[in-house]
Amino acid sequence: MKKKQSLHAYIKEELVERIKSSVYKVGDKFPTENELCDEFQVSRTTVRSALNQLTMEGYLVRQRGKGSFVAEPKVHQTLSATTYGYDEQLKSQGKKGEITLKSMDVVPATGNRKRVFNLEENDPIQKIKRIRKANNEIIQYEIAYIPWEVAPAISKKDVERSLYRSLQEHYQVEIAKTTELLEIVLTDKDTSNYLECEIGLPCFYIETVAEDKNGRVIEFSKSYFRGDKTNFKIERHYSSNN
Structure with a gap:
């Protein structure tokens, strides 16, 4: 020791x-x-x-x-650039993924939402709450915001799969870049309710801003991952001069 x-x-x-x-x-x-x-x-x-x-x-x-x-091994997700979506990453670990819509509302562009999307005051934004499961266990709670003009009246079917894939296939909107901020937080009453865990559980919290090739912000999301169920892999490549 x-x-x-x-x-x-x-x-x-x-x-x-x-x-x-x-x-x-x-x-x-x-x-x-x-x-x-x-x-x-x-x-x-x-x-x-x-x-x-x-x-x-x-x-x-x-x-x-x-x-x-x-316990079962934690769900492993990759933060580095990857062509594999949620389902593909889970499948490679022998797990079955599932995305469930909890609520979908239209909210006004105010405060930070207005700033992030560079919208006019009170422009409509779709607020989407989803949970993700792996082998029937909840591992993630996500709140995603998408301007109405980007994907008008996006459907339940579209959000219960890869959101980026739905945007590309049904709205001809392709994500070219994401910027992610990762922190450690403790669950409060609301997040613990969605994650079905006790209040105060450590979680990975990720804020994501997704842009198209022209730099237009397409989506802003806040995700909470159960710290006892998930971990993350970050892969970096270096040139021989480094």
Whole structure:
């Protein structure tokens, strides 16, 4: 153990390594607190702290009256430029994706929405709330805004699939560039309701601005990804001169 590393952090890292190396496989019942106390020769409080962190980070799931079990691997998504959409990325991981529309309204262009889209005051904007699932588990809640003039009266069918693909096929609007801002946030009452998780769960929060080849903003979205169900891959390529 590293000198300045706490006992519960050391135990947590050791248990994560065992999960990743399949010492404990998906669906396996995890050792009890007492068993881990005996193995590591530490207090129940120390073991409980490690197990709580493993549960919060999505490595374990707890079943009341039965104990803890090794969770399914997190849904892996790519933030780098990719030609693969949501369904394709999940399919490559052996998972089935699903997008469900929760609500769709028309709201006025005011404040930040007016600024982002460079619209006139009160111009109509479509506000679309969706959730995404992987193997029937909710992993993402998204609020997307699209100006009415870009895709008038976009349909439920169009938004329960790849939004960018629908825009291209039905409205001849092609996304040429996206700019994304990634932060870590804690769920509030509203987001936890859509994500079906407890309030205060750490989430990845991504704001996206999508533009066409002329620099016109086509879509602005805010997405919340469950931190215990997802992770992200960022791939960079460097020239030999770097």
